[in-house]
Amino acid sequence: MSEMPTPPRTQLFIAGQFSDGSTGESFEVRSPVTGQAIATLPIPGQTELDTAVRKAHEAQAAWRKLGVWKRAEINHRIGDALERRIDELARLQTLEQGKPLAESIADVKEAAQLFHLHAEDAVRQHGETLPSNDTAKRMFTFHAPMGVWAIITPWNFPLLMFAEFVAPGLATGNAHIVKPPSHTSLTVLAAMDALLEAGVPDGLVSILPGEGDFGGKLVAHPGIDAIGFIGSSATGAKIQATAGLKPSIMECSGNGPVVVLEDANIARAAKAAVDGAFFCAGQVCCATERVIVHRNVHDDFIEAVLKYSTTVSLGNPFDPATNLGPLNNEGVAAKMDRHLADARARGLDVLLGGARQTGFPTDLYYPFTVVDGVTEDSLLSREESFGPVLPVLTGADDDDILRIANADALGLQSAVFTENLTKAYRFIEELETGQVVVNDSNGWWDVNMPFGGAGGKGTGWGRIGGAYTLNDMTNVRTGVIHLGA
Structure with a gap:
């Protein structure tokens, strides 16, 4: 250090x-x-x-x-x-x-x-x-x-x-x-x-x-x-x-989804999803908490995510080479443990990470984690994990993706990836979140953005x-x- x-x-x-x-x-x-x-x-x-x-x-x-x-x-x-x-x-x-x-x-x-x-x-x-x-x-x-x-x-x-x-x-x-x-x-x-x-x-x-x-x-x-x-x-x-x-x-709180439609730029979507999942160790209210991918591009998306995940470096946060530091406290680390234990009990595919990393000064260092095959009733889907984890769900079509995205008590911020302007406008209108970002990270914000939750959700007001x-x-x-x- x-x-x-x-x-x-x-x-x-x-x-x-x-x-x-x-x-x-x-x-x-x-x-x-x-x-x-x-x-x-x-x-x-x-x-x-x-x-x-x-x-x-x-x-x-x-x-x-x-x-x-x-x-x-x-x-x-x-x-x-x-x-x-x-x-x-x-x-x-x-x-x-x-x-x-x-x-x-x-x-x-x-x-x-x-x-x-x-x-x-x-x-x-x-x-x-x-x-x-x-x-x-x-x-x-x-x-x-x-x-x-x-x-x-x-x-x-x-x-x-x-x-x-x-x-x-x-x-x-x-x-x-x-x-x-x-x-x-x-x-x-x-x-x-x-x-x-x-x-x-x-x-x-x-x-x-x-x-x-x-x-x-x-x-x-x-x-x-x-x-x-x-x-x-x-x-x-x-x-x-x-x-x-x-x-x-x-x-x-936010549990905002990242939506990847069939016509999305997959490389761009994968990079943005990963960036949004490990920034501040995922301890952000607009982090990548759920990714909902069209089933026809699921395999390509997972391949791109795993490829880009190699850029994530867990370590001493004072080291310029590190872009993922430790979790802040035991409470959030224990929540990650609980969510990953639930994932394994359900037979979900933990493709990367999934447990605390040893060999560091504290046991709060959690590696970047990717979980595929996430079900709607799993803790990774239903709760805000608030850690460096990227859970991937699959939707059958645009309507199914919208249903999954909106079947959540929280509605802070979401992202949608598509090359179709009509689809972009549809998801901006119909996603039940305060902000919808098109073709960029769910964690994107601007100091002039009126940031806050959607009406009818448990994300607050103002x-x-x-x-x-x-x-x-x-x-x-x-x-x-x-x-x-």
């Missing part, structure tokens, strides 16, 4: 100050890369939560009145400060999360980009004048901030998903209490130096890593006005049950991306002026 980075921040961040907290309790952070303890973090309690919420309301009252151009200027400064720290933050993220360093560098760059993007979005967010039945009235709308947001982020993209909420939230006049998972909070805590350098007023952002019931206490706190969540659908349902009528943005997030993090208000005497 190359020289490991040292976490620069191992304290809570409350209203502009780093603090050891008051509970006296702590959490040991271990790297999935090395297995070694890399930090000890304080565990926040009710006192820290109450302080953060109180300071957030005080700061937000002034921030919302500051004016969008000044808020945008500070957002730009945050983006600039993050860009100056790309190497430091990327190396720290790889140490605590496990993804290859090249992926972490891309994450930090995109996080910085989001602060610039939302600065520009915010100064262009506007309302409209509406015609009234009463000629003596003038109606107009405007966007007002929600207030204080509870932001709960997952462990797969620690800094990027922090930025997906805080960048648009700050630009539109909100304050934020952010709860990252304790075992992947070091990068976000280190990034607070960038916010301080940029001049973010104390109180607008607090970072309280927590486990157990702390998230529930945060969501239920009477001083929290709205909730932003990225994570599993099961956790999202618990959060929403606690939140009640508080406004929320919920971006939850949109992450571009001006859509600004709209979801603000309240549309209406003013009515009487012009008569």
Whole structure:
């Protein structure tokens, strides 16, 4: 292993100050890369939560009145400060999360980009004048901030998903209490130096890593006005049950299919399916979770997948030759174990991988795995595996493929491979996912994409991306002026 980075921040961040907290309790952070303890973090309690919420309301009252151009200027400064720290933050993220360093560098760059993007979005967010039945009235709308947001982020993209909420939230006049998972909070805590350098007023952002019931206490706190969540659908349902009528943005699990039709470019489809299955070790809500292939091209597709799979290299994520690092935690590794055990019990064809790799510093290193002959009732089909596995199902024709694709409780993102424009439009219309990508990886996204789940599915609501997030993090208000005497 190359020289490991040292976490620069191992304290809570409350209203502009780093603090050891008051509970006296702590959490040991271990790297999935090395297995070694890399930090000890304080565990926040009710006192820290109450302080953060109180300071957030005080700061937000002034921030919302500051004016969008000044808020945008500070957002730009945050983006600039993050860009100056790309190497430091990327190396720290790889140490605590496990993804290859090249992926972490891309994450930090995109996080910085989001602060610039939302600065520009915010100064262009506007309302409209509406015609009234009463000629003596003038109606107009405007966007007002929600207030204080509870932001709960997952462990797969620690800094990027922090930025997906805080960048648009700050630009539109909100304050934020952010709860990252304790075992992947070091990068976000280190990034607070960038916010301080940029001049973010104390109180607008607090970072309280927590486990157990702390998230529930945060969501239920009477001083929290709205909730932003990225994570599993099961956790999202618990959060929403606690939140009640508080406004929320919920971006939850995906089991989005990759559809390969009879006329597809097979080499391109195979490459995209493999890329989408091992990126971030498959720990992505829009990963290649299921591939549904037309039976007439099944054999060619499998051959192409196995050929391209030789490009996947499991190893030390700090090594430039590695493009597949360890899984982040034991929970997701155990889920992979369970899904592969179910596959073998059903007699499915495990063509590559299928078990944890030995000889590494931790037992979280899982090789790229390909399973063929996957049945609709298997765990690999019914559940989001969230690991580096490519399960292949077969459909008899286009109608059968659509039926299999849509027979799932989740509906986040999907991909379809076809050279026929009419078929592409049909699948865009009829696949029950929030986004449909034609002839590219299911994991493709863009910072301007309104990313989120389809209606009627258990994938949440609201949109992450571009001006859509600004709209979801603000309240549309209406003013009515009487012009008569």
